[in-house]
Amino acid sequence: MDMNSGELRTPEDARKIIKTAKLHESELTEITQILRFPKPSEKNDNLRLMLLDTNLLAEIESGNELVFKGDPDENVVLCTSNKTYDVKEAETSNSLLLVPDLLLGASTSLDETMKNKSMECDSDSSLDKSNASLNKSTESDDGTKTPRIIQHKDIINTFFTYYEVKPCKPRLSKLRKLLDPTKFQGLELEYAVDKSKLLNYDAIFDQTQASRAELDTELEKIQAIKIDDYYRLLEFDYEFRVLSYMLDLIEENSWPLNRISKEITLESLKDLVPSSILKAMFRFYTKEAVVEDSVQYYQYKQDKVCSFLARVLLKSAGKFNLAEFLQAWRDSVPEGMTTDESLLSGIALIDKTTIPQVIWGFAESDLPEDINERFKILFQTRTKWTVDQISPYIECYATEKMNVNALLTKYARASTQDGVRVFSAKHMK
Amino acid sequence: MESKTETEGGVPEWAIVELQGLIQTKKESLEGPTVVGDLHYYSRNHHPVLILGHHVLNGKEVKLDQPMAVIEKVNASDKTEYKVRAVVKKKILFKSRPKPIISNVAEKV
Structure with missing residues (x-):
């Protein structure tokens, strides 16, 4: 039996094959789908399959962007706007034939109501019916009784591998390494910083296996400060210098610990510390305290200040x-x-x-x-x-x-x- | 290396036909498509049946435990992008042994 000849099947061909296969046409729904390998030039080798979890499916269905990230020496990760997934290739010994627009069972029957009725039937009458149709089918082998519709469906590609994704922690340890060479040590030492190594947000995002939300959290956590568009870490001694300036103001102004004035702090130190650094340091080391006469006062985070001074x-x-x-x-x-x-x-x-x-x-x-x-x-x-x-x-x-x-x-x-x-x-x- | 996946609004749903082993075609036409087999469904229970060469395969429609995305690599200028072409939520699984068609009269189709 040579199944490969001819690209288009007729209903007659399909009926003959049904008969040869010893199936009964009357038991089958009316649409025959002919699966084909498309001609080699139409096969799409750029397609990949990737398993999704409910979150990723929702992201895709709402049209959000997902990003694959990884240097050649890193395992690739997939990032949504706020989550990171580990991506691994998995193999299967089965063939996965990918067919666009393939009709599933329910949509291949011409008469939906008939189908529903027969589904509702109890098993006895369903058997009767099936026997009846069996007889009918033997009588009507010429195939004139029931319509048969042929649809050709191309297998766009066959897969033996697919990608598995698993939520993972963002890989953020690289972030410090990226930022270490350009630590800010004070304006007087800026001349010594290799400007070609400065990184802006996009450059950091491209090189870090993390989602935007995770990266933003980590940048804040490691106290990276945006200075003239570039993200910089403060050198330890410089951070100590700035924190000391800030803490000295407490005594200078005889501030109670929960009456720290942001305005006066920023104003007093503006000639000593670049404004972006000063604002960031104030944010890192203080939290909101009381409001008095509609002025927000702050207090230093005691644990953070004490830990830092212990490290010093x-x-x-x-x-x-x-x-x-x-x-x-x-x-x-x-x-x-x-x-x-x-x-x-x-x-x-x-x-x-x-x-x-x-x-x-x-x-x-x-x-x-x-x-x-x-x-x-x-x-x-x-x-x-x-x-x-x-x-x-x-x-x-x-x-x-x-x-x-x-x-x-x-x-x-x-x-x-x-x-x-x-x-x-x-x-x- | 960074690459993106994008969807263009409504993502179509495709399906997978899963077979044990692989399909070998005697000859693949370079000019046009090559027929693999005929897929039917039983009216009664919508179970799929695939006639593949000299074999009949009985299968089942299965909802995937995890849906799949079909992504396509598209080479943009400096970045590799992937477009989400479709999602797959169901497959037709043929996992039982294919039944050979025993026929005294081999018919030419």
Whole structure:
């Protein structure tokens, strides 16, 4: 039987094939769809299949733009305006024949009402009917009784692979690396900055595997400041300089801590700090406080100020006497602010087993990105950690599906020490 | 590398015919399309039946667990764009063994 000859089938051809296949035409709906491979020039090799979740389907159906992102050395991600998806290619041993405008069962019957009736029939009468039609079909093999409509449908391409997408965390660690070379260190040092490395928003967006909303949140979080159209991080010492100017105004003006004036702060420092930086720093370090006589007053975020000043003290390498450090820290913060050891988590480690007790700087941002490397360093630094101690250093890997505890179960060994659950390296050396 | 997918308003819905293994055609015409097979549906239950060469395949219409987008790579000037050509929400799945057509009289069509 040569099925390949001729590009257009007639109803007669279709009937003959039905008969050869020992099917009964009267049991079939009236439309025969002839599936064809289009002529090679019409095959579309630029098509891909991609699985969607309900969110992506909704985005597509409302006509929103989705963006694939990734450098050649990165796994590609798909971004909506506010979510990021991991994209992976999956294989199937089945052939997926993609057919535009293919009619599904319900739309191939000419008489919808007839169909509905027969669907409603109970099985007995349906069987009767089917027997009846069977007889009829044998009688009417010449095919004159029922109409047969031929529709040719082209298989636009055959697929054995498709893309799977899975919501993932945006990949933002690269952002710091992108911005590090152009840190702002003060106007007097601007001459030393390689201007060719400055990045505007679009350049950053293109290179970061994150959606716009996620990128915007992260830029604010890492305190990137838009200066003359380019996003810049502040160099640590410069940030300290600006924050000190700002905090000094509290004493200068004898402001209560919840009566910080934005206007006076900006006005007093306008000759010392570029306005975009000053405004951003004020936003990073303060929150709204009272309104009096329709003037909005602000207060400094105590925890943020105290943590930053602790980092300033811990900046020089080496260990410090804990008691001396705590005293120096208390002295460094504006009067009325309270330092608290809990603010040191993720910034410093304290060893209370030594005499005297010591503290040293140990910042999350200085640890390696790779999770295995990071755990290695963590357990080299300290053999046993409580969940609270280690959390700030591994939180960045936590996802909805795998929280910090699950991470620890996977990468560390749990044990109990003096009734406290502690984690140590999985493999003893 | 960055590329975009866009939709132009109403996205058409296409369908997939899923078969086990692959279809080999004896000869593929370069001039025109090559017929693969005849697809019918039973009136009674709308189950699909595909006559493919010497085989009859009985299948089922299945709603995809996850819908699919059909995206097409379009080369724009500096960026690679993908256009969403269609979405696929249903497929016709033929997963049972094809039944050979046993015929004493091989008919030429």
